[in-house]
Amino acid sequence: MLIKHVRANDPSSSEITPRSVFADRRRLLKAAAAAGVWALAPAAASAAKPARGEPIPNVVKWPKSLPEMPTAYDLATTYNNFYEFGFDKDDPARHSSKFKPRPWTVKVEGHAEKTGTFDLDDLIKPHQLEERVYRFRCVEAWSMVVPWVGVPLGDVLKKFGPTAKAKYVAFQTVLRPEEMPGQRLALLKWPYVEGLRLDEAMHPLALLTVGMYGELLPNQNGAPLRLMLPWKYGFKSIKSIVRIAFVENQPPTSWNIATPSEYGFYSNVNPRVDHPRWTQATERRLGDPFFSPRRPTPMFNGYADEVAHLYAGMDLAKLY
Template identity: 60%
Template sequence: MPVKSGLKWSDVTPRSVWMNRRALMIGAGSALVAGPALARIDAAPSRYSTDETPNTLEEISSYNNFYEFGFDKGDPARNAGGLTIDPWSVTVDGLVDRPGNYNLGDLIKDAPLEERIYRFRCVEAWSMVIPWIGFELSHILAKVGVQPGARYVAFETLLRPSEMPGQQRDNFPWPYVEGLRLDEAMHPLTIMATGLYGDELPRQNGAPMRLVVPWKYGFKSIKSIVRISLTAEQPPTTWNKLQPSEYGFYANVNPGVDHPRWSQASERRVGGGFLAPRIDTQMFNGYGEEVAHLYAGQDLTVDF
């Protein structure tokens, strides 16, 4: 579970890694986000950080699921360099007091950035520990004003096939969409990430802004967000539309609920190789003390 620690990513990561973070990002095929609104790296350490040692930036930025750039884990790093991310705007609509098309810099203005070292668990049973730079999603929701009838928050990824070659294939219902229940979205663990390892977010990791929900499987943490909508009804989500028997709306990390094609009871940390010992998967990815109350009374084998 998270620890209430004052550690920063540079305190727990080998100096040889973090001193060369920019070179690693370039070597992994990423480019840095332009603009002063997203260039801040003086984020405060978070009490929600784990004390586990983060993966290296090279591992984090070269092994990704971002199907807009290809289906191989290395495709995003190879293909995302041409994505235009400045300027960037986000449409906020639905049940909000102040809907509109917001310039990203204005939308996140005055957001209290933090360094949060989070466990990150993918449904394919691999995991990482990532030092995100971000701010709580609740900052945006407070800025736009949530109306009383809102119960869910829906998200949409950029649709730009000219720069996102994976979108030129018709095997996905583009654009990628995701959603959270409002109480999940308002939880302080739920953040919008604009950077990692003290620098701007690499394109292959979802630049310029992505969602991070650490107690859920990685596919819930939608990347390169261009729309946030407040709704009264549960919104559709990409993987649930594609394969509803395999991917539920909630997607909470749960070692007791297997994917139909593999067990979720254990995981392998990226970077350790296939010979590395597997580790037991923790309920809610180890964040149960903070989030289990959100699901009181629910059967999580049904609401998976």
């Protein structure tokens, strides 16, 4: 006869965690840590579910994606800096429904063998779409982890045959004040412009992005075409691109025009170069518990091994 002796430190059956709770332990721990009884609040269960976008077929998974869990879709699509749709974080999600991301063309200009106006699909189609999970770090010291869908920017740019005079690439966002209420206020100089050195634009991490979470980009996240430069602060990753120009001199960039002392041309994520408004040494990851320490920000947002060589010999405190 088998007799089970219950020892003092054996768990009683009432203490054994149900499988469902165990499987959901991370979320539950976070919720519980968020503040005791507040974990029981209806808010924890009934977050509004945003409408989802159109799924993108034929996407391959990039092997070097971050192993981290992506930020929740509803956080990444309701907390956005896209001043064309308003200046508060929830404005882009609320005021972008009138925006029409299709049909869409991109004008390619400047020092290249092939220039002209191209349909968005014709730009993307020759390339294999990849899903890449990247860290995203805003200059305002918050961050997220997002599975983007796109093609390497360099592969697209090479097809135009940039000439020896092409040293930089300039990008421009669409100007449609009738669909973009933020553009009716001249707080930034519209249209939004950004730029990269040609070697930065050709870097294999630079992603010309058409989707996120396996779906077409929502309007508030820069539909239908944006950059994703994971080693730079978010504002460098320009949204709703209508113009790409190969140029000889460093092109103007919107935030640098607005406040040159705060935003430089390079704007690489750099925990050692402090910003007058925000510490860049640490960040707040969206979705982390309310009461939790901030996370340390790594150099080049964790992509130093891949991109540090681009800036060898440069004084990054001066060329911020």
